[in-house]
Amino acid sequence: MVLPKKEFVLSHTFTDVSKMEKDISVFSPGEEHFNVSWNMSISCEGDHLGVFLHCHKSRGKETMWTIDTEHQFTLKTSSGKAYREDDNFNFQFSNAHSYGNGTTEFISWNKLIKDYLIDDVITVEAAVKIIKTTGISKKALKGFEKSNEEFSDVVLAVGDKEFFVLKQFLAYHSSYFKSLLLGKFAESDQKEVTLQDIDPTDFQNLLEVLYGEPAIDDETIDGILHLAHMYDMSVPLRKCEEFLINESEKSMKDQLKIAKQYQLEKLKKACLLKINTVDEIKAAVAGKLSDMDPTVVAALF
Structure with missing residues (x-):
């Protein structure tokens, strides 16, 4: 699948899901897309699974930046069965608000265990579209120094x-x-x-x-x-x-x-x-x- 510019997909397989402690987040490795590092996290939020997208940029008033995103999460099993919510998430990450964005109630814990958890493993994907950015400098593709x-x-x-x-x-x-x-x-x-x-x-x-x-x-x-x-x-x-x-x-x-x-x-x-x-x-x-x-x-x- 060829993705249009300013779009990317994060994908990570989380293990030992049933052993997750309540309110403790488990993070995927960071990936760089469009000069910014991104990752996801999941967490046991009582009787639901929480899923979040994270944007990692410097924080503080000395570096003003914003990234407007539209993103959607998908949960997949090893057999290919998929679950996703119909609604997309719209959020502006910035130097003031670079924490994660998502939902604490992505799927009920009972439904996850019953219908989607195979070998205590799930794969989570975040399809991200960057709508607009400000203050994000791209890396040089060629040096002239x-x-x-x-x-x-x-x-x-x-x-x-x-x-x-x-x-x-x-x-x-x-x-x-x-x-x-x-x-x-x-x-x-x-x-x-x-x-x-x-x-x-x-x-x-x-x-x-x-x-x-x-x-x-x-x-x-x-x-x-x-x-x-x-x-x-x-x-x-x-x-x-x-x-x-x-x-x-x-x-x-x-x-x-x-x-x-x-x-x-x-x-x-x-x-x-x-x-x-x-x-x-x-x-x-x-x-x-x-x-x-x-x-x-x-x-x-």
Whole structure:
């Protein structure tokens, strides 16, 4: 089963379930998904089994973050029999509330013992969908730090970070860097070049895309598009457009706005092909019609 982006499944087999002490939680091992560690716990809550999802991030006011999730628990036996509640859980984990979320009454203890406990073992799954995050930094997919110095010939200073890169590689992908680093500008002879007013995280993501890493998602794409357009880089622009067409969960309105801003014709056509009803037309309209692409307005009305 191939899961869409921002979704994952935790699964763990718990043993000696009938021997669990009341109000004592038993935890599954932690797993990292989308730069955050997650696990589950079960507990004997009187005459019911409790099941919880846990998100492990730093707590305290110095690190503000939130993760909005939708999750559903499933209990499975070794024979494949499954039990789940119809309702999903919606919860916002944050630096202030990073404790577990779930239910103390997932299934009655008697029903668990009678119908689902085989060899004193049960498997619990949590299907998790991340709806929205703030303050969560992704791990770098490729390093451009000093350890990469022998494979570089220039250092780009961006904010508080240094990127050790090859002039020829950047020049091949960008007319801006071709002129800056290989042209007649003073920077062409400098070992270190400062790029002003650029977000180092966005620049890291842009370089990762150039080097073939899967750095594009709905959170990173705005910064990548901004820099790719600024630096005249066709490869990141094309990859961002492909992501928006095939994988993004951004609204139709946002996608049409992006298509206009960065002249992404394939994205615009893909959006228009998906609009068939009056409600879809209303959803696609972004504020004033005068702010929209005239060709889109003509196609919609």
